[in-house]
Amino acid sequence: MLMEHPWFSLTKQPRRTPFHYSRGGVDIRIEPGAKGMANIYDKDLLMYLGSIINEKLERGEKVSDRKITFAAHDFLRSTKRQTSKRGYSLFLDMLERLDGTRVRTNVESGNDKIRSGFGWIESYRIIERKTKNGRSIMAGVEVTLNEWMFKAIVIDRRVLTISPRYFDLSKGLERRIYELARKHCGQQRSWLISIPSLKEKCGSDREERKFRADLGKIIEDANIPDYTLRMGKSADFDSAFKSRNPKEWMLEVRPIRPQSDEAIEAAANPAEESPEKLFERGDAQFRPKPLSIHVINNARERFPDWDIDHLEREWAGSSQRNQLVIKDPEKAFMAFCERYIANRSIEM
Structure with missing residues (x-):
């Protein structure tokens, strides 16, 4: 769900203009809040909260409360952020963007196919306390997820594991390409998509030639974990899924370690396997x-x-x-x- 469609701004610069995405019957409208539209880096918190809920479900616990309390330090450390005062300030900005951004969509959640509107989080509360020497510290954070997001995790079990190196990716487009690769390459040995379609799925408003240049730099840097990328004209690819226009630009994504036929079949039938967790445990x-x-x-x-x-x-x-x-x-x-x-x- 969160990986398939473009829900977030790709840049850290505040986006203050509304965003509209319509493709294949899916309609998404996003309006920024006072701090701007929630970006793909803010999304880390939703993934982190999803992993906490999913872990409870994996342990056989019943989860009915959308309110989650956690240590901000753990989130900042897990997603490779600063744990200083600066990190705290940026964390507060993130909460405000997630709370202020308004989403309207017809994407179903929890078997409910309705048009709904919500903020990414319903509310948040900072738990503060005084130390013995009188300093104010943030002891914990309480976040209430919106019902749409909560149902997607608890009922639909839409949780995919991601590489820890994902949090090292500094470019929003790199993160978005990884998400799409993670979503699509789990069901096939490679994924081929036209550049215009990719640009749309990324939610990018860049001109196509500049978008291709951005992709070229990402391919050159080769920072995206677990996947290799190749860009070229449709005529350069030997695939039944390539564009009929031999001059159309396309991107091919392949896993670095190709999956077995059994793994591909399991990914294509998620009901037969247990959802994966973001954070693994030991023996x-x-x-x-x-x-x-x-x-x-x-x-x-x-x-x-x-x-x-x-x-x-x-x-x-x-x-x-x-x-x-x-x-x-x-x-x-x-x-x-x-x-x-x-x-x-x-x-x-």
């Missing part, structure tokens, strides 16, 4: 057993501003990755929470 034998309700309630009383379910997942994941054998789960969990909260608070 399952070291994962602690779920904490008792007594421990969870004690933690909620001790750390009222934090999502204890999230802290438990982080603790279990950390123990698993570090192959720790837990002898006293309650003591170990409380100590982990103390360290986790102290290390993930951002000075304001």
Whole structure:
């Protein structure tokens, strides 16, 4: 869903003009907010929140609350952003763009095919507290996803894993090409698309010749992970999907490691496989057993501003990755929470 269509601006410069996309029966209209239209870098937060929800679903938990509490430090670190005051300021701008951008679309979500309007997030709240020396710090963030986005994750299970190197991509067009490659090359050994169609799918308003020049530089830099790109005229390609116009420019995308026939078939039938997670965990034998309700309630009383379910997942994941054998789960969990909260608070 978020990878197939152009929902976000490709530049960090604030876009203040409305955007309209109409293709194959899909209609998308986006109006910028006071801080401009949400961009493809802001989208990282939606992917991060989606990974938190998906992890709960993978563990067999029922997810009905669209409100997610998390540590801003974890998000900034996971997406390779600054964790300084500057990073905090940019993070606030991101929240405002996601909250202020208005989306109107007929793309279905959760089996509901209706025309709907929403902001990328319904609301957000910064959880602040004072340190012993009087400094104000951001202890956590609470974000409520819009219902359309929430249904897409929980009901439709539209979650795809991405390479950690995606967050190293500095150009918005690089990120968008990776998304399209990730979406389309999972079902075939290569993907061929005309430049005019690609430009439309990217949501770019560049002139076509300049767009081709941008693609040429991206191909030359070869920074996009997992895929190789080749651009040329239609006559240069041996494919049944190439344009009938031999002079039309096209882009071919191929996985660096071609998938097996079984993997391609599985990708073409997603209902037969489990959705993939953005963040992988370690050896399952070291994962602690779920904490008792007594421990969870004690933690909620001790750390009222934090999502204890999230802290438990982080603790279990950390123990698993570090192959720790837990002898006293309650003591170990409380100590982990103390360290986790102290290390993930951002000075304001």
